[in-house]
Amino acid sequence: MKNARRQLSKAWRVFLHHSNQLVVCWTGRYFTRLWCVYEIASWLYLNKSLDSIVFRSVPLERDKLILMLALAATYFIYSVALLVGLNERRLLFYIGFALALVPLERSLRDMTRQMKLLDEQLGTFTIRQSSCFCCSHNHTMPGTDLKIPCDRKLVYSTIRSWHRETTEQNHGSPLDDCLEEFDCRVRTEFASKIKGRAGKCRLTYRDTILWTSPIMWHTCDVAVCMSVAHKIDVIRLVLLEFVALWLLVMPISVKMSQHVLRFLDSITTAPAHPKLDRMLIPLRYSLIVVCFLLWWLPLHLSRNIESVFPVIAYDALLLLIVAMASPQKRRY
Numbered sequence: 541m542k543n544a545r546r547q548l549s550k551a552w553r554v555f556l557h558h559s560n561q562l563v564v565c566w567t568g569r570y571f572t573r574l575w576c577v578y579e580i581a582s583w584l585y586l587n588k589s590l591d592s593i594v595f596r597s598v599p600l601e602r603d604k605l606i607l608m609l610a611l612a613a614t615y616f617i618y619s620v621a622l623l624v625g626l627n628e629r630r631l632l633f634y635i636g637f638a639l640a641l642v643p644l645e646r647s648l649r650d651m652t653r654q655m656k657l658l659d660e661q662l663g664t665f666t667i668r669q670s671s672c673f674c675c676s677h678n679h680t681m682p683g684t685d686l687k688i689p690c691d692r693k694l695v696y697s698t699i700r701s702w703h704r705e706t707t708e709q710n711h712g713s714p715l716d717d718c719l720e721e722f723d724c725r726v727r728t729e730f731a732s733k734i735k736g737r738a739g740k741c742r743l744t745y746r747d748t749i750l751w752t753s754p755i756m757w758h759t760c761d762v763a764v765c766m767s768v769a770h771k772i773d774v775i776r777l778v779l780l781e782f783v784a785l786w787l788l789v790m791p792i793s794v795k796m797s798q799h800v801l802r803f804l805d806s807i808t809t810a811p812a813h814p815k816l817d818r819m820l821i822p823l824r825y826s827l828i829v830v831c832f833l834l835w836w837l838p839l840h841l842s843r844n845i846e847s848v849f850p851v852i853a854y855d856a857l858l859l860l861i862v863a864m865a866s867p868q869k870r871r872y
Contacts, residue, residue: 549698553582563594564734568654571661574672578695581667584725585702595737599654603647604743604751610640612754619761638829644797645825651743652802653811662731666723667699743798745862748791755786780851781839788858789839793832795865800827 556562562583570576583593614636621629672691679688696715703718759782801824805811808820835858842851 546694549578549694552578553586556582556588557586559588561592561594562588563596565596565598566658567598568657571665572670574667574670574691574695577667577670578698580726580730581695581699581702581722584722584730590729590733593733593737595734597654599650600647600743600747603643603650604747606643607640607647607751608754610643611637611752612757614640615754615758619758641828641832642825644794645821645828648743648794648798648801648828649805649824652798652805659735662727662734665726665731667695667719667726743794745791748794749787752786752790755782755790759783759786780848780855781843784839784855784858785836788855788862789832789835792835792858792861792865793828796831796834797828800831 556579562579564570614633617636618629618633621632626632674688674691677688679690680686681688696719699722700715700718703721762782804820804824804827809816811817838854839851842854845851
């Protein structure tokens with residue numbers, strides 16, 4: 541079994557040697573799992589470019605899917621209400637849209653705290669705190685008396701041999717020195733690249749456009765259903781309002797909400813007190829709704845103005861804000 545494990549670790553390293561990118565699928569447990577840490581060690585040993593690392597937050601990807609499904613359900617219910625001729629369809633839409641913002645509160649709250657957790661993990665990283673199956677079960681297969689080899693010894697000895705190769709030392713280096721040097725590289729070189737990939741606000745402009753895409757689906761339905769005789773209405777309603785809502789209002793509202801919730805966390809002790817955290821949920825949700833209404837109401841009320849120039853000017857202002865908030869790296 542020991543030889544098989546050594547061959548498996550070598551095969552893993554060979555696979556990474558022929559890989560062009562390292563995709564880090566991060567969760568709160570990533571840097572506490574021994575074989576995930578071994579993956580990082582292999583990448584550093586092979587002198588692969590750290591710029592080729594692709595950072596993916598699993599909780600963020602999950603939240604984006606939930607947000608998209610919630611918004612899609614809202615527009616689907618509204619479309620059904622239109623088909624059946626329900627008089628209260630507009631009220632039903634507003635209620636559905638408000639409910640669709642509920643997952644957004646949880647998502648933005650978790651994003652802020654997960655980013656803080658990532659910073660703490662990278663800043664205090666040490667391979668000695670990583671866990672593995674064998675050590676967690678006292679090197680015995682659960683339910684049997686079968687002894688299993690220690691993965692930690694294998695990984696530590698491999699890192700020690702790599703250290704001897706890279707430093708061109710013929711004699712063995714102390715294990716603690718080898719592990720400490722690896723910890724230092726992760727806390728400096730690797731951490732700087734990961735933080736650059738993650739960003740302070742991990743829900744980017746592209747992410748917001750993706751999970752709010754049901755707005756564009758609804759826009760296409762409206763454009764097709766409207767009569768050709770109402771070309772002006774199509775241009776005004778579709779281009780100047782719905783598209784602006786999708787590409788401008790929602791990203792700005794989400795950006796503003798992230799900063800507001802981050803500030804709220806900084807002035808309270810909610811993350812450390814679950815009861816207080818639950819009590820603040822209505823406040824956080826209300827702040828998100830206010831951020832959205834602040835940018836959406838002027839656009840919606842412009843329907844009552846006959847001239848299209850005020851809404852064009854407002855759309856231009858929104859476009860300017862998006863452009864200013866999106867630097868060269870396009871992180872939103």
